[in-house]
Amino acid sequence: MCVCVCKFEFEQSNFATKRKTSANQLNFKMSSNENGENTDYTNGHTNGHTNGHSVHANGLNSSSNGGHMPFSVRILQPSDYVGFDSLPEQFVNRAIRDGFVFNIMVIGCTGVGKTTVIDSLFNSKFADQSTNSHDSEQVQLNIQTHELQEKHIKLRLSVIETQGFCDQIDKTDSFKPIVKYINEQFENYLQEELKMNRSTNLNLEDSRVHCCLYLLPPTGHGLRSIDLITMKQLDNKVNLIPIIAKSDIITKNELQKLKTKINNEIINNGIKVYKFPTDDHEVNEINTKMNSLTPFAVVASHDFVKVGSKQVRGRQYPWGVVQVENENHSDFTKLREALLRVNMEDLRESTHLNHYELYRRTRLEEMGFGDSLDTSMTCSFQETLQSRRNAQFQELKRKTDEMKQSFVIRIKEKEVVLKETENEIHKRFEAIKRKNQEEKKRLEDERRQLEDEIANFSKCKNQVLQAATLQSGVTLQGKQKKKSLINIKE
Numbered sequence: 106m107c108v109c110v111c112k113f114e115f116e117q118s119n120f121a122t123k124r125k126t127s128a129n130q131l132n133f134k135m136s137s138n139e140n141g142e143n144t145d146y147t148n149g150h151t152n153g154h155t156n157g158h159s160v161h162a163n164g165l166n167s168s169s170n171g172g173h174m175p176f177s178v179r180i181l182q183p184s185d186y187v188g189f190d191s192l193p194e195q196f197v198n199r200a201i202r203d204g205f206v207f208n209i210m211v212i213g214c215t216g217v218g219k220t221t222v223i224d225s226l227f228n229s230k231f232a233d234q235s236t237n238s239h240d241s242e243q244v245q246l247n248i249q250t251h252e253l254q255e256k257h258i259k260l261r262l263s264v265i266e267t268q269g270f271c272d273q274i275d276k277t278d279s280f281k282p283i284v285k286y287i288n289e290q291f292e293n294y295l296q297e298e299l300k301m302n303r304s305t306n307l308n309l310e311d312s313r314v315h316c317c318l319y320l321l322p323p324t325g326h327g328l329r330s331i332d333l334i335t336m337k338q339l340d341n342k343v344n345l346i347p348i349i350a351k352s353d354i355i356t357k358n359e360l361q362k363l364k365t366k367i368n369n370e371i372i373n374n375g376i377k378v379y380k381f382p383t384d385d386h387e388v389n390e391i392n393t394k395m396n397s398l399t400p401f402a403v404v405a406s407h408d409f410v411k412v413g414s415k416q417v418r419g420r421q422y423p424w425g426v427v428q429v430e431n432e433n434h435s436d437f438t439k440l441r442e443a444l445l446r447v448n449m450e451d452l453r454e455s456t457h458l459n460h461y462e463l464y465r466r467t468r469l470e471e472m473g474f475g476d477s478l479d480t481s482m483t484c485s486f487q488e489t490l491q492s493r494r495n496a497q498f499q500e501l502k503r504k505t506d507e508m509k510q511s512f513v514i515r516i517k518e519k520e521v522v523l524k525e526t527e528n529e530i531h532k533r534f535e536a537i538k539r540k541n542q543e544e545k546k547r548l549e550d551e552r553r554q555l556e557d558e559i560a561n562f563s564k565c566k567n568q569v570l571q572a573a574t575l576q577s578g579v580t581l582q583g584k585q586k587k588k589s590l591i592n593i594k595e
């Protein structure tokens with residue numbers, strides 16, 4: 106009797122990887138030889154036994170599945186129709202029911218044509234709710250979300266447009282609000298993934314930037330320093346697509362030279378721009394052509410002009426009409442085809458698998474999570490969380506103890522200082538007290554001396570008075586004697 110073992114490995118937080126694993130597993134080519142035995146295995150091995158039912162499943166052997174036990178999968182063909190061939194259909198139906206999310210960022214200097222390009226790309230007139238203030242001290246982001254429907258496919262489109270880019274005198278920090286926004290969206294997604302009760306439909310709440318159109322002016326001589334710095338800051342965070350805007354205002358030769366110059370500068374400065382994928386044979390040819398056209402040189406317009414019997418999106422000039430969707434006039438249709446018709450899903454997937462994955466890995470490492478190299482010590486998420494929590498608790502305790510100790514030391518130091526100050530004050534008090542006593546004693550002596558002087562003075566005064574009284578008595582007697590002598594004479 107044969108036992109069939111099916112084992113599915115799911116990575117907890119990486120939905121796209123999960124999707125790919127499932128796709129690989131579904132991708133087993135089922136065929137049998139004339140004896141009804143299986144001969145075609147996806148790992149390219151036949152097992153060499155006629156009843157040979159044991160093969161290693163796609164990459165899930167002991168060496169490549171991260172140390173799990175090897176297991177064997179026997180390929181069987183059901184004897185009658187079961188119905189799981191409708192799985193892709195079910196998948197598509199579900200996706201159609203839920204709808205899709207696409208977030209596109211447009212960076213470019215004021216008036217370079219950002220709004221017009223987006224409106225032309227989606228053949229819509231998105232109301233501009235921004236105040237369009239161009240005297241802001243900082244670059245700002247204007248975010249608008251729209252629900253679009255084409256046939257029965259719903260698309261929730263968010264357009265993030267820079268406002269005031271290049272308007273500042275000092276442009277050093279112009280890239281910062283953009284990088285901050287992109288990181289914040291990654292962080293929101295990561296936090297949601299890490300929650301115990303995660304949102305049931307993370308993909309529909311995805312606000313990560315899937316594509317970034319970097320609009321360059323058609324004038325000048327290639328990339329300016331603000332372009333180089335901003336693109337370099339963004340190239341590992343977002344799918345960066347440089348575009349030459351308003352390409353109708355430069356000649357064909359000039360445009361070709363400008364494209365070459367921009368491409369050279371991008372290569373020389375090590376800027377990683379998004380390359381349309383060429384590994385899938387279905388899109389290989391078209392994407393190779395698209396890649397050779399970058400940076401796309403586009404014309405955009407809100408206006409419709411009558412050309413022959415048709416109304417076309419275009420720009421009317423005195424000498425003729427530039428048609429937005431005419432491939433001889435600009436790369437606009439190629440851009441739309443590459444971006445929306447062929448590679449929209451790849452842009453979303455690449456955001457998740459490359460840019461978000463990089464952010465996620467860095468953040469998890471910062472948080473203390475890591476893949477243990479020692480397989481005997483493989484930790485579960487809960488264990489890692491618990492050990493991280495313990496480590497943080499210990500760290501907190503250590504810091505609290507440290508703070509307590511430093512507090513005690515500071516108090517002791519303060520006490521010493523206070524004691525010294527107290528002694529100083531005491532000494533000064535004693536000195537002042539001594540000085541006061543001496544002063545008091547001196548004043549007392551002076552008072553006593555003064556009193557003695559007053560007493561002496563009073564004594565002298567009395568003596569003088571007595572002497573004066575005596576003198577006046579003698580004089581009176583003399584006068585009376587004289588008077589009596591006169592009287593006698595008379």
Ligand code: GTP
Pocket residue numbers: 213214215216217218219220221222237267268269350351352353354403404405406407420
């Ligand atoms: P802000 O949001 O104010 O920074 O401007 P923006 O970059 O969104 O530019 P917008 O789309 O508002 O276009 C500014 C002007 O450029 C408008 O007059 C457009 O008609 C014009 N314009 C847009 N695209 C093109 C183009 O491809 N060629 C030419 N010649 N003009 C264009």
Ligand code: MG
Pocket residue numbers: 219220221266
């Ligand atoms: Mg605008």
